[in-house]
Amino acid sequence: MTRQNVVVSEPKPGTKSSSDSSIFSGTGAHKPPPVPGKFIGMNERQLLKDLDVNGGGRISSWVDSMRASSPTHIKSTPSLADEMEKAKQPSALDMFEQIIKASKGKQIVMFLDYDGTLSPIVDDPDRAFMSDAMRKTVRKVARYFPTAIVSGRCRDKVYNFVRLAELYYAGSHGMDIKGPAKGSKYLKGSHSVLFQPASEFLPMMDEVYKTLMEKTKSIVGAKVEHNKFCLSVHFRCVDEKKWTELAQEVRSVLKDYPKLRLTQGRKVLEIRPTIKWDKGKALEFLLESLGMANCTNVFPIYIGDDRTDEDAFKVLRDRGQGFGILVSKTAKETNASYYLQEPSEVMDFLQRLVKWRRLSLRRQFRM
Numbered sequence: 162m163t164r165q166n167v168v169v170s171e172p173k174p175g176t177k178s179s180s181d182s183s184i185f186s187g188t189g190a191h192k193p194p195p196v197p198g199k200f201i202g203m204n205e206r207q208l209l210k211d212l213d214v215n216g217g218g219r220i221s222s223w224v225d226s227m228r229a230s231s232p233t234h235i236k237s238t239p240s241l242a243d244e245m246e247k248a249k250q251p252s253a254l255d256m257f258e259q260i261i262k263a264s265k266g267k268q269i270v271m272f273l274d275y276d277g278t279l280s281p282i283v284d285d286p287d288r289a290f291m292s293d294a295m296r297k298t299v300r301k302v303a304r305y306f307p308t309a310i311v312s313g314r315c316r317d318k319v320y321n322f323v324r325l326a327e328l329y330y331a332g333s334h335g336m337d338i339k340g341p342a343k344g345s346k347y348l349k350g351s352h353s354v355l356f357q358p359a360s361e362f363l364p365m366m367d368e369v370y371k372t373l374m375e376k377t378k379s380i381v382g383a384k385v386e387h388n389k390f391c392l393s394v395h396f397r398c399v400d401e402k403k404w405t406e407l408a409q410e411v412r413s414v415l416k417d418y419p420k421l422r423l424t425q426g427r428k429v430l431e432i433r434p435t436i437k438w439d440k441g442k443a444l445e446f447l448l449e450s451l452g453m454a455n456c457t458n459v460f461p462i463y464i465g466d467d468r469t470d471e472d473a474f475k476v477l478r479d480r481g482q483g484f485g486i487l488v489s490k491t492a493k494e495t496n497a498s499y500y501l502q503e504p505s506e507v508m509d510f511l512q513r514l515v516k517w518r519r520l521s522l523r524r525q526f527r528m
């Protein structure tokens with residue numbers, strides 16, 4: 162029995178979940194990583210065992226997992242402060258001074274996820290615009306620190322939302338990386354594509370996209386998004402009664418493609434190649450491109466809201482360098498060290514960082 166396509170459950174309130182791709186890719190031989198904080202318990206392994214696509218995992222488990230990510234299923238919880246305290250994730254805004262202290266004498270490198278981090282989550286993925294104020298803030302951040310956008314979306318699409326040529330962009334969950342087109346003092350060498358580890362999968366992704374479009378066209382609200390090296394099947398606007406049908410259709414397509422696997426984001430099923438590449442690897446690759454892979458004085462900060470961002474949080478935790486910030490209103494199992502509740506708080510945090518950097522540079526020049 163193969164285990165190449167696995168869907169991962171969104172954490173239910175009062176339940177425990179794990180990062181997706183690092184655990185569930187390939188042969189399924191990996192074990193969930195140790196839980197860093199105090200978290201919530203349910204027999205997740207059992208649930209995950211059931212979500213085996215090629216092995217004929219139960220469709221009801223898929224749907225349970227899809228349900229768990231629905232806000233209508235999130236029961237009221239104790240206060241956010243209580244939850245976060247329990248999970249040992251303090252607010253990055255409350256801890257700002259300590260964060261600055263920890264980064265002293267080091268080069269901050271900023272990694273930003275897009276959806277749910279720089280832009281609010283909306284029903285229509287094509288209308289997930291970031292505000293002008295956020296764009297202005299990110300532009301200022303990039304003036305002081307090398308900055309990358311790391312997204313599940315295809316690179317061109319996320320670039321069209323962000324529209325800042327001075328940034329690095331890693332699209333398709335890090336499988337499509339390009340350096341800044343202009344204006345970055347950190348730019349090294351070529352302006353072109355830096356890395357596309359899954360290019361051989363392009364014809365397959367096109368084929369699966371077409372099949373999925375056909376198979377899901379009668380399900381009202383379902384949307385298949387082509388993200389070049391991965392595909393997203395959105396169910397945010399699908400009536401819950403139709404989720405089983407949608408899951409069945411997706412599974413029926415995927416069973417013919419053992420080289421693809423399935424993960425789950427925020428009301429989205431994500432299909433991607435089984436290669437060992439994720440947002441964490443993209444982060445490491447970008448540090449290397451910046452010539453900072455082996456530096457002890459680098460301080461990467463990664464801000465993201467989704468499971469796929471956990472791969473990057475984990476890389477930072479394992480390296481013992483910098484840290485991750487999870488954007489979330491509810492307590493979740495995470496490898497991030499801090500949390501911010503929503504994109505508006507992300508913007509506050511970034512603005513404080515810019516202000517601090519400006520002041521410290523001014524002080525330096527006066528001395």
Ligand SMILES: O=P(O)(O)OC[C@H]1O[C@H](O[C@H]2O[C@H](CO)[C@@H](O)[C@H](O)[C@H]2O)[C@H](O)[C@@H](O)[C@@H]1O
Nearest residue numbers: 275276282283284286289312313393397427429
């Ligand atoms: O890595 P990210 O930049 O966070 O991208 C992850 C997925 O984000 C998008 O979907 C999510 O945002 C949509 C717009 O707010 C929302 O409608 C959807 O339910 C969310 O899952 C994007 O459309 C996907 O392609 C990305 O993979």
